[in-house]
Amino acid sequence: MSAGPELAGRLALVTGAGRGIGEAVVAALVEQGARVLATDLAPDGLAALAGKFGEQVVPRPLDVTDAAAVETLVAEAEHTLGPVDIAVNVAGILRSSDVVDLTDEDWAATFAVNANGVFHVSRSVARRMAGRARGSVVTVASNAAGIPRAGMAAYAASKAAAVMFTKCLGLEVAARGVRCNTVSPGSTxxxxxxxxxxxxxxxxxxxxxxxxxxxxxxxxxxxxxxxADPADIADAVVFLVSDRARHITMHDLYVDGGATLRA
Structure with missing residues (x-):
């Protein structure tokens, strides 16, 4: 007799949910029974998700670079939808350029989303998860965080920051039952x-x-x-937030087909 979907009854917050990997993560979480608070800057993708999954997806616009907006959304979600059990940081941007031509604006914008955004969302949910002694945070980073890439210095550096931040957070909240991991895709x-x-x-x-x-x-x-297909990354995320990964924290899971030779 089947035990049912492994994430049934859990509420997940996903950033960057409107397309690509974020969209695939939402679909995979819903498939496993979770209700998903899907957030993104662009409304079109969110509307499509809500139309496809109905009440299993709650769409909300969110700018992860705005700390106050993040805190407001999480507080509202906890009040109206219930405790956030899972948070998946997917929102990210890529501004490719050689360093000598990289502008201050592109550097700052990349870190604002890829590093600051992860900090804002993770801090907000982790303080609540820690109080309940349960929860899981997964940050979707990049294999570029672990190996140099020409023309991608800002992106790689911001993703490396996100990886180490998530590991440090995981260390701090481990004793309170909260697991924090990263998934690092290659070309997807x-x-x-x-x-x-x-x-x-x-x-x-x-x-x-x-x-x-x-x-x-x-x-x-x-x-x-x-x-990789976005679903390949989503499958790794779902594993890490599930009880099958209950003894895994502060881990960086590369999903890149061996591209970095695990350098």
């Missing part, structure tokens, strides 16, 4: 990835270049021979 077929191919008229060739690697940019290929 999302709008962010496609934007890196904006100068290419042949997407198949662009995919092949990523899979095979690029010696000129000191980039290794993907040993498994494929670019």
């Amino acid at each position: 077929l999302t709008d962010m990835q496609r934007a890196l191919w904006s100068g290419s008229t042949d997407q198949e060739a662009a995919v092949r270049r990523v899979v095979e690697g690029d010696l000129a940019s000191h980039r290794t290929g993907i040993p498994l021979g494929r670019i």
Whole structure:
């Protein structure tokens, strides 16, 4: 006899939920029975999620760079929807540029979302989770946090900051029953990835270049021979927030097909 969906009855907050990995995370959480507070800056993706999943998804606009807005949303959610059991930080931006051409604005904007946003959301939910002695936080980072990437210094540095922040938070709240982990994807077929191919008229060739690697940019290929689908990342997130991972915290799970050779 089936025990039912493993996340039934739990409330999950997902940032960057409107598309790509965030959208896939919402779908995977709903499939496992969770109710999801889906947040994003763009309303279109949220409306589509609500239309697809009905009452299982509660859409809310959110700018993760606004600490007050984050705190207001979490407080409101806890009052109207119930305790937040799961938080998944997916919201992120990529401003690619060589360092010598990187603007102050692009550096600051990248950290505002990719690092500050993770801090704002995680702090708000963790203080409540710790008081209840349960909860799970997962930050979607990047394998670029662990290996240099040409033209991606701001992105890589911001993701490295998010990884170490999440580990430090995990250390602080572990004794109070809260687990904090990160998932670090490699190249994944999302709008962010496609934007890196904006100068290419042949997407198949662009995919092949990523899979095979690029010696000129000191980039290794993907040993498994494929670019990840957002669902591959979502599956890893769902595992880490589930009771199957109850003894895992402060872990950085690479989901990159072996691209970094785990350097």
